[in-house]
Amino acid sequence: MKEKLVLIGNGMAGVRALENLLELEPDMYDITVFGSEPYGNYNRILLSPVLTGEKTIDEIMLNDDAWYAENNITLHKGKTVTKIDRKQRKVIADDGTEVEYDRLLIATGSHPFIIPVPGHDLPGVIAFRDINDVDFMLAAAKEHRHAVVIGGGLLGLEAAYGLIQQGMKVTVIHLMDTLMERQMDSAAGKMLKKSLEARGLEFLLAASTKEIIGKKRVQGVLLEDGREVTADLVVMAVGIRPNIDLAKSAKLHCERGLVVSDTMQTYDPRVYALGECVQHRNEVYGLVAPLFEQAKVCANHLAHLGYARYEGSMTSTKLKVTGIDLFSAGDFHGDEDTEEVVMQDVAGGVYKKIVIRDNKIIGAVMYGDTVDGAWYFQLMRDGTDISDMRNHLLYGQAHLGDSGHGGENAVMAMSDDMEICGCNGVCKGDIVKAITTKGLFTLDDVRAHTKASSSCGSCTGLVEQLLATTLGSDYSDSPSKTPMCPCTDHPHDEVRTGIVANQIKTIPEVMKHFEWKTENGCPKCRPALNYYLVCAWPDTYKDDGQSRFINERAHANIQGDGTYSVIPRMWGGMTTPQELRAVADAAEKFNIDTVHVTGGQRIGLYGLKKEELPAVWDDLNKAGMVSGHAYGKALRTVKTCVGKEWCRFGTQDSTGLGIELEKMSWGSWMPHKFKMAASGCPRNCAEATIKDFGVVCVDSGYEIHVGGNGGIKVRATDFLCNVSTEEEVIEYSAAYIQLYREEAHYLERTAPWIERIGLSHIKEQVVDDKVNRKKLAERFHFSQKFSQDDPWKQRAKGADAHEFTTLKQVG
Amino acid sequence: MQAAVDKNADSSEWIEIGHINDIPKLGARVVSAGDFNIAVFRTDNDEIFALRDECPHKGGPLSQGIVHGKKVACPLHDWKIHLDSGEAVEPDEGCAASYPVRIDGDAVYLSLTPKKGCPNK
Secondary structure, three states, rough: EEEEEEOOOOOOHHHHHHHHHHHHOOEEEEEEEEEEEEOOOEEEEEHHHHHHOOOOOHHHEEEEEHHHHOOEEEEEOOOEEEEEOOOOOOOEEOOOOOEEEOEEEEEOOEOOOOOOOOOOOOOOOOOOOHHHHHHHHHHHHHHOOOEEEEOOOOOHHHHHHHHHHHEEEEEOOOOOOOOOOOOHHHHHHHHHHHHHOOOOEEEEOOOOOOEEEEOOOEEEEEEEOOOOEEOOEEEEEOOOOEHHHHHOOOOOEEEEOOOOOOOOEEOOOOOOOOOOOOEEEOOOOOHHHHHHHHHHHHHHHOOOOOOOOOOOOEEEEEOOEOOOEEEEEEOOOOOOEEEEEEEEEEOOOEEEEEEEEOOOOEEEEOOOOOOOOOHHHHHHHEEEEEEHHHHHHHOOOOOOOOOOOOOOHHHHHOOOOOEEEEEOEEEEHHHHHHHHHHHOOHHHHHHHHOOOOOOOOHHHHHHHHHHHHHHHHHOOOOOOOOOOOOOOOHHHHHHHHHHHOOOOOOHHEEEEEOOOOOOOOOOOOHHHHHHHHHHHOOOOOOOOOOOHHHHHHHHOOEOOOOOOEEOOOOOOHOOHHHHHHHHHHHHHHOOEEEEEEOOOOOOEEEEEOOHHHHHHHHHHOOOOOOEEEOOOEEEEEEEEOOOOOHOOOOOOOOHHHHHHHHHHHHHHHEEOOOEEEEEEOOOOOOHHOOOOOOEEEEEEEEEEEEEEEOOOOEEEEEEEEEEOHHHHHHHHHHHHHHHHHHHOOOOOOOHHHHHHHHHHHHHHHHHHHHHHHHHHHHHHHHHHOOOOOHHHHHHOOOOOHHOOOEEEEEE | OOOOEEEEEEOHHHHEEEHHHOOOEEEEEEEEEEEEEEEEEEEOOOOOOEEEEOOOOOOOOHHOOOOOOEEEEEOOOOOOEEEOOEEEOOOOOOOOOEEEEEEEOEEEEOOOOOOOOOOOO
């Protein structure tokens, strides 16, 4: 017989926990749900847009009756549980319904706090909490003119704005002298007030309500200072209180909320609780993002997995008022031990403040331009050392895609048919619609449903912004400890260090050690693990071809039509008549239509069938040419100019240096593709300052530059150091490459890697510490002993023949 | 050894296509059927599945994708396809035709009559 699970509270938190549980264990429990409201589960966050008329109730339903039926869940709508009998393990509802449980889940949420002033119970005085309240406000707006909102916090302002949209005259009464003082400092609060006033709202700040006056229904609000405001409708939005009466009556330990442990259990281990009714590590949460994190943990334990822990959440705030961008997170007031970085442009309506302690962001407030809110929040959650980016921190990450977006970053100003994701052709309207109709909350949800941001990732910032503006405060990006992929809870760094520390030598062993949740991982983690093992054990690891993308398995780039390209190496961009002849002969022999000079100073042959590859390679090998690894997360090209041998400006032999760099590093596998360049003078014809590793020759020696990128997002290199000899360039580059190989996450180019770990770290490891530099370089050279074996030659001679032949011809 | 056997398929149609070890574990081989290709997959547990070698999204060759569990990821745009049914993993929608496979000893047999329930595309 199945165990019985009862959920009290049919809201977002409880139902999310059920959804997570059903994904893990669809048949473990007989599930019964009690909900006081006569609806299925709806998206409470989107009540504000319902009030403004931007959405209807139907559009914000998350789980309708059919969902409960499909999942065999018994739903008691409109029934309130009045008693929990923990001895007999059953719950009793107001209509007498009794249901037994083996495990109980309490998610009773919270209720709005009503200030107990005289007149608070007059008709026309309501809260802003559920569909009933919204219906009431919409009806009142039709008949009445004057509305007062008590409370100038997030919820109060959203209610006030909604009522203005419905045509009412609205006054907001707020106890403090700053709006949203829990989310904003006074500078941002003033700017917010100004723009809300421009939208027609009136404010009475530092105003305390004494009494709500009226006879049969509300007629006005009397303040302590004697002022009186006319009102036909009063909305109290001064805060929420956890609903814990039921839990208290069942003698479950409560303080401000129902107290739960890191496993979301109350003091009765059969009774779980989550959502706005609980108190965890002394915190009570009122936003959706933390509740979802709790739901995950809860489901994990209900499914008897028993390893997840909830350790509290960091939250950020956004206001859902059309046209007003504001963001805040963490401790944005600061104290004596903190520093502030501030930018304020009152006329331009932009304000940003970042609070820093010990070189880490601990809080941020932004108004007007909130594009980088998600980025600051991520830096804050990750505890990133920001000393290297201090100077340009306020200007933002500019992590929104530059290409294809024409620098457009005010996502709210975009029309619905504007393209957000240039790779997959997804427009703003598609994304917003998917978020609201499909109930999406995270970046991964949006990626799965719309494909936006799932290819090159350059539009990730825009999608995050859309999530944030559509969902308001309740959008949360990935947790601070971002797992490698959904197959595991462990982040990249943990897995990498674990592989070395525990001497793990194969992919199945890694998966076993770290308790992978899937049988053979997925296309995200398998290639990453394969690379981490190649990097850790270059001499002994047997490369797993089936864990490589097709390009690396076939040593050629798959094209959109399923054919392949072949690009042989041209060392340092140099070639010979013999090589050119071999390329030309191959192009003719294999009927290649497209011969292209690549951006990396080489020649590419396009449109080859997979079966033809070994024969083409064999011909090229005979002319001394080897694989250019143009298909791999590997060393690609070393671009050069002709240097002082020919150029009248040349200061050093940049061509010779480029060839030497390429001879040293070709064949090495990397976290992502890796490009180098050597320019003979500061005119920099080889474009060394947008490469992963670039050398600019000067009269006195060589400038070394790192972390450039000319692709999705242009990033100029950071200057690493000057050296005076070619030998030093070689040593520094080997050390730097090895540091990148050992520390970057798989599929992380050097540019984001440097932004994540900081240039100082690289300077410490490669420039300042001579012994370490030599060790890094030695490890690279050691690893190269096993990788500089031309993969084309091996395959031209018959290796991996199954990869290049059909199994059988049957038609 | 197990295989997805379709009992409705006429046994006279079975074509021997090779030895199970011709197909790499967590990999695939291509059987050419004239106008089109069929991808024959082998999972970690030596289950064999056959799908038309065209992703329902943009026709990418599924045989070249990464096999994980009972799914393959298309090499072009990373759609995930169920090896047993040929259906795309939700929320994507689409289907690659699935062909019956039989294993006798170590020999793998394929039928060219696709299973029902999915357009031959």
